[in-house]
Amino acid sequence: MPTTSRRSLVEIVNASKVTAAESDAAQARAQLEAERRAHAETVKALERSRFAKAPKKITPATSKAGTGDIVEVIFSDVHGNKHDPAAMAALLGDLKTLSPDRIIIGGDFIDCGGFLAEHHTLGYVAETEDSYEDDVAVSNSLLDQILHAASPKEAHYIEGNHEWRVERWALTQRLAHHKDVDLLRRTFCPEHVLRLKDRGIRYYRQGQMHGDCDTPGWVKFDKAFFVHKISNARDAAGQAMAKAAANIVFFDTHRAAFKPMHLPGVGLISAWNPGCLCKRQPLYANTRPTEWTHGYLVRFISRRTGNFQMTNITINEGTSYASLLLKSKAP
Ligand SMILES: [Fe+2]
Numbered sequence: 001m002p003t004t005s006r007r008s009l010v011e012i013v014n015a016s017k018v019t020a021a022e023s024d025a026a027q028a029r030a031q032l033e034a035e036r037r038a039h040a041e042t043v044k045a046l047e048r049s050r051f052a053k054a055p056k057k058i059t060p061a062t063s064k065a066g067t068g069d070i071v072e073v074i075f076s077d078v079h080g081n082k083h084d085p086a087a088m089a090a091l092l093g094d095l096k097t098l099s100p101d102r103i104i105i106g107g108d109f110i111d112c113g114g115f116l117a118e119h120h121t122l123g124y125v126a127e128t129e130d131s132y133e134d135d136v137a138v139s140n141s142l143l144d145q146i147l148h149a150a151s152p153k154e155a156h157y158i159e160g161n162h163e164w165r166v167e168r169w170a171l172t173q174r175l176a177h178h179k180d181v182d183l184l185r186r187t188f189c190p191e192h193v194l195r196l197k198d199r200g201i202r203y204y205r206q207g208q209m210h211g212d213c214d215t216p217g218w219v220k221f222d223k224a225f226f227v228h229k230i231s232n233a234r235d236a237a238g239q240a241m242a243k244a245a246a247n248i249v250f251f252d253t254h255r256a257a258f259k260p261m262h263l264p265g266v267g268l269i270s271a272w273n274p275g276c277l278c279k280r281q282p283l284y285a286n287t288r289p290t291e292w293t294h295g296y297l298v299r300f301i302s303r304r305t306g307n308f309q310m311t312n313i314t315i316n317e318g319t320s321y322a323s324l325l326l327k328s329k330a331p
C-alpha cells in the first residue's frame, strides 16, 4: 500500500475518533440537561404539593374528657402512600373518641420509597411506581385528618429510618457547598415537605441528642423512652429492655409487642411496640408472610405521680378492638 494511502487511513481513523468523542460529549450534555429538567420538574411538583393549601395546625380542645390524667396516643409506621386505609380509618375513629392530650408518631410516617436502596427485589421495583410527590401529598392529607380527629395539645414525631434516608441522600449528593445540601434538605426532607413546624409538630432527628437522653434519637416522655429502631430480633421487646433497663417504646418491626419484667435493681419495667398502620404485605417481601400487625398504644398518665397505664390496641381487618368499649364510655 502506498504511504499516502496509509496516511489517509490514519487520518480517517483519527477523524472518526474525534466524531465519536464529540457525539459522546453531546449525548452526555443532553443527558445532563434532561436530568436538570427532571430535577426542576420534581422540585416544582413538590412545591405545588406543599403549598397547595395551608396545613392543618394543632388546635387544642379547650377541655379534655376524663379525670385530669394525660391521655396519650402513640402510633407508627404508616408509610405514607403505602398506608392501610381501613387501619387508618380505625385509628382516626378512636382518636376522635379519645381526644388525646398528646400524640406521638414513632417514625416511618412517610414511606420515601424511592430513597431506599436496600430493597432491589422485583416487587420493590414495581413499588417504585409510587412517586415521592404522591407519598408527600398522601402523608400531608393523613396528618391533616389525624390532627383534626385528635385535636391534641401537643404532637411529637420521631424520625424513622425511612425519613432519615432522605436526609442521608441530601447529604451525600456531592455538591460543593453546605448551602446546597441545606437547599436539598429544605426541598425534599420529610420534616419540611410535611411542614411539621407550621403544624406545631416537634420533630426528633435520629442523629441528634434530645433532652437529657444520652443516646442519639432517643426521647423521654413521662417515665418512658421512645426510639424508632432498636432491634430486629424475634424477641425485640426483650432486647429493647435489655438495652434500655427502663420503660421503652420502640417501633420499626411492625409487630405489636408488650413485655413486662421485674428486675431487682430497677423494679417493674416494660417494653411496648404498637405495630404498624401500613399495608401488611408489601411487594418487596415477595412470598414471605410478614407477620406484621396493625394497632396503636394508648397511655393514661397520672399528672400527680407520673405513673401510667400503657395498653396495646389491636386493629384487625380495619376494626379497632377498643372502639366498642370507647364508644360505650364516651359522654
Ligand atoms: Fe416501618
Ligand SMILES: [Fe+2]
Residues within 6 Å of the ligand: 107, 108, 160, 161, 162, 228, 229, 251, 252, 253
Ligand atoms: Fe423503620
